[in-house]
Structure formats: C-alpha cells, structure tokens
Amino acid sequence: MLTGSCFTEHIGNALGEWKFDVLQNPNGILFDPKSVASSLISYVEAKVYGEGDLFYLNELWQSWQHHSIFSGVDKADVLRGINASQQRAHAFLQHADWLVITLGSAFSYRLVENGSAGGEWGQAGLAVANCHRAPAQSFQKHLMTIEEINSAFDSCLYQLFYFNPGLKVLFTISPVRHIRDGVVDNNRSKARLIEAVHHLVNKFDRLWYFPAYELVIDVLRDYRFYDVDMVHPNYPATQFVLEKFVQQCLDAGSRELLEEVKKIVIARKHKPFQPSTQAHRRFLQDQYQRAAALAERYPFLNLEEEMRYFSGE
Template identity: 70%
Template sequence: MQFFANINIKPLEPSISYRDKIVLTGSCFTEHIGNFLIESKFNALQNPNGILFDPQSVASSLLSYIENKAYAENDLFYLNEAWNSWQHHSRFSNIDKEACLNAINNSQQQAHAFLKHADWLIITLGSAFTYKLVQGSAFYVEPNEVANCHKAPAQNFIKHLNTIEEIITTFDTVIHRLFYFNPKLKIIFTISPVRHLRDGVVDNNRSKARLIEAVHHLVNKFDKLYYFPAYELVIDVLRDYRFYDVDLAHPNYAATQFVLDKFSETCFSQSTKELVEEIKKIVIAKKHKPFNSQSSLHKKFLQQQLEKAKDILQRHPYLNLEEEIKYFSKG
C-alpha cells in the first residue's frame, strides 16, 4: 500500500558543487536551506537583508545589492526605542543609529561583492502580500513598500495582494539585471511551505497560488532558472499536521529534514553528496562534549578527527575547515 503521493523531481543540471558560491534570500524557510548549506561547509551567504517574505521586497533587495546601495540616516526611522529600516529585518535594529546603519551597509557591501561572483542564487518566496505605508502617516517615505512592519501600528499600512502579472513584471526586470551583473549566475526558485495563517486559510492559498504561477512562468521563460518544489513536498507529499509545529504553520524538524534530503538528492552530484556525509561527521565530532577533556581517550579522539579533517582538506583545498582544524588541534 502506498502512503505518499509520488513527486518526480528532475535532477538539477548542472548540479551544485562545493566549488560554487551560493546566495540565498527570502522567507524564513530560506534559512533552513541556508543553515544546512553553511553547516555542510558550502560557500554560502544568506539573507543579507534578513528574512523577506514578498516578491517586491526580495526584488528590491536584489537590485540594491547590484547597485551596491549605501543607506543613509534618512533611510532609518525610530520606533520602540530602536532605529530600524523598512527594508530590513529587525536583526539590524539597534538603539544606536550609527551601529544600525553600519550593520546594514556592511551587509550591503558583502552582498554586492558575493553576488557579483556567485554561481547560484536561491530565492524562497513566502507570501504574495505586500505592505505599503499610508500616505500622510507619520512614517511615510518614498518608495512606500516595506519589507518588515517592525510592529508599527496597523493603521500605518495598506495590505496588497500582488497579482500574478505584478510578480512576473517585478522579477522580469530583476532577472535581466542579475544576468547582466553576473552572467554566470543560475537561479533556483522555491515557495515556502510555511502557512501564513494570519492571512486566513483562503487568502494564504490565494497568495501561494499566485507565487507558484508567477515563478513557473519565469522558469519557463528564462534559461538558467529552476524550480525546487519545497512547498509541494510538505503540502502534497507529507500532507499531515503531524509534520507541522504546534502553531500549525511552520513545518517541524521531520518535515524540514525531508525537504533538505530531497534538495540534496536532486541538487547535488553523487560526489558532492558523499562529501557532505564526510563533512557532517567532522561537524558532529566538533560538537562532541567530552566527560574529561584531559583524558588520553579524548586526546586520541581529537587527533583522529584532526587527521580526518586534514585529509578532507588535502583532497578539497577550496573548503573552509579552519574552525574544525583549530578545535581538533587542541589535543
């Protein structure tokens, strides 16, 4: 008896390798993929603006990286005893204006330099809803689209459900700019399986449907664009509330791992998958907490892991295992 609907995911061609540079941007599910890649020692940069959910915010952030935009003091606003940016996640917010601005601009410069030479850009869209500042509100600025509302009072915003045409038009321009900026860049689109229940079940489904339709239009139109079905793997294959967290909105650990396993299976070559497993053992070994750090047994363990890390580095000198080698050298 078959308990899961089959889903045919074409292997990514060309596949992602350890020699590649990868930029990730978008919703909170982006960070599941990004954290997996970073912990597996891929050369990856994730969410330079912090978490972004809607197409307009993602597109605007990508254009700002291309242009190496420098943010100024008048791009910030003061709310809840902190300086914030409408275009950035609250992880950039700070009680000190200069510290906030420095963090934003340092991230901008890093993103500009990294994207210029990146091999892959992974975009995860979460919602087709955007928020715009109401003209006449105390916070009103131009452009008035915001990526993060920073818990400002609701009366300051207009909520807008982007049409399929608006999403396509927005990304059409950005993709042309991206390919001109970095001709070797390849792009993977995914739709986040996180359910935006605050929009209501009906509007959440309308939102996801528009994202899916727009993304498939773009993938069919452009070369070097690909689609990975993270949304479908959770919603249509797993299809059960036991794969969600207690909020019934976020996929739980089991569901996330299922998606990441499928990502590895379809986006990596066999040699890359084997190297991921080797590195995973080294990373786990580094997290090992010894009962007695001075024991001969633990020192032997460190020496063994050091030799394994050095062996991997000798075979793959482009990897960054500096932290692991430093840790294991303590023995």
C-alpha cells in the first residue's frame, strides 16, 4: 500500500505497471501527517462513513477526510465510493507486506469556528485533508510541531503493527515544493517532516527511510529537473528517483525479474503501423509465449491483460 502526497503516485503507478500488487491512496492524495495517520487508523478500524461525515459545498457532496476525486452530486454515490474504498483498504492493509508513506507538508488546516453557516461544514478544530476550495477564512493554517507529528504516527504505527504483525513501513518525503507556503515556510515544513520521520525510524525496527527528497534537492539540485511550474519534479527527475528506488529497495532476484516484466509491458504498448502483416502476427505470438512462460514460472504475476492483447482477444 502507498499513501500520501502526489509523489506517492509516481512510485505507485510505476510499481503497478511493473505488476506489483499495489493499492495506493485509498482516500486520494493526502499531504500532511495528521491526515495520513488518521486515514491509516480508519483503515485498521474499517470505519464506515455516514451522511454526517459529508458536507455540501460548490454543488457537491464532499468529505473533509478525502480528496475531491470522491466528491459528487449524489450523496449516496459519494458514500458508496468512500466506503467501498475503505473496505478495500482494510482488507489490503491486513495482508500487505509494505506500507509506503510519502509526506508532503507539515502544514495542517483546521476548521475555525463560524467558518461555515451554522457549523454545517463540521466541528471547529477538525483537521481537514483537503480544503475543497472553501473560503480561506474557513481554516486555520497550522505548522505541526515535530512532537505533534511524532505523536500522530506513534499511536498510528502501534495500531498498524498490531493489526498486521508482518507489516514493514517505508517513509519518504516528497520533493514537490510547496511554494504557496513561501520558500522559507516550505523549508521549515520539510525540515520538520524529515526530523520527525528519522525519529520514528530510529524508534521502530520495522521502519525505513528512502531519500526521495534528498535525491532531487541535493543530488540533482538543478531547476532543469523541475516542471514548468518549478514545483513538481519532471519526468527525468522522477525516473532518476525510481532507478534509485529499484536499486535500494529490490533484491537482485526481483530486479532481474523486473527487467523481464518491463520487456513485456513495453511490448504491450507497441503500436504497429501494419497490424495485418505476418511479421506483426509473429511478434504477437512471440510476446504471448514469453508472457505465458513468465506467468508459469512466477504464478504471482498478473499478466492476463498482456496475454489477452497478444492473443488478439
């Protein structure tokens, strides 16, 4: 399972394409430690959301604990989507080998009193995972202390390890720059995340740290590795981080298997200029045989989509 900021999805999408069994961001993208820890506890507890957990804003029913991908015009549909995701997360996390947590910002947003008419948007002080374009005066922006971050995850991790005794956790800090906070506060935020995570890694023996932030900021350290917004790492930067991730987090046997899987995935994406030729039919047959042989050797690999494509179904 992978959860956290949008950088989580760069890693998660790649792992999914490489045929790892992956579930990512059951609440949608989350940025701050409070939201991430609370969502993980809700998966452990198999929390069921009700109508009281939703609010109406901008013609949509929304949840303060979820990304806007769960929002919708029909309240019942929104609840069904949220609770179905909760059930998947509960079942997946119970048997997961690894949990990858990517933290993006130490800033937490909390509802203020009188932030909405009659308190219909929720109780004052409630930490929100997404502001859903509500007026800025509806929130208090709070830079979490290192102690607050440690406390949130300390309780969360104990519950996770009780729920799944075999679970291992990998922390990363997102290299995405939160410039809207200002360059000074962005660095203060990242520094608190780094310090808190290293405290946790030193405390628990099933926690590790992968330096995605440092690889982009201190190894690449050049704006040509950022997108046009100067905030998000671009494709070469994310590929560099993924290469390091594979080198550091996969054993030799897995890296060797990964290269075979990549060949099949690339072949599946091949767009033929002349699909009716004998040469293309031989190509499909060869790739089908390669995929079938790999699936037989490694039954845990799900190559059904590729095999259907190569067989012409």
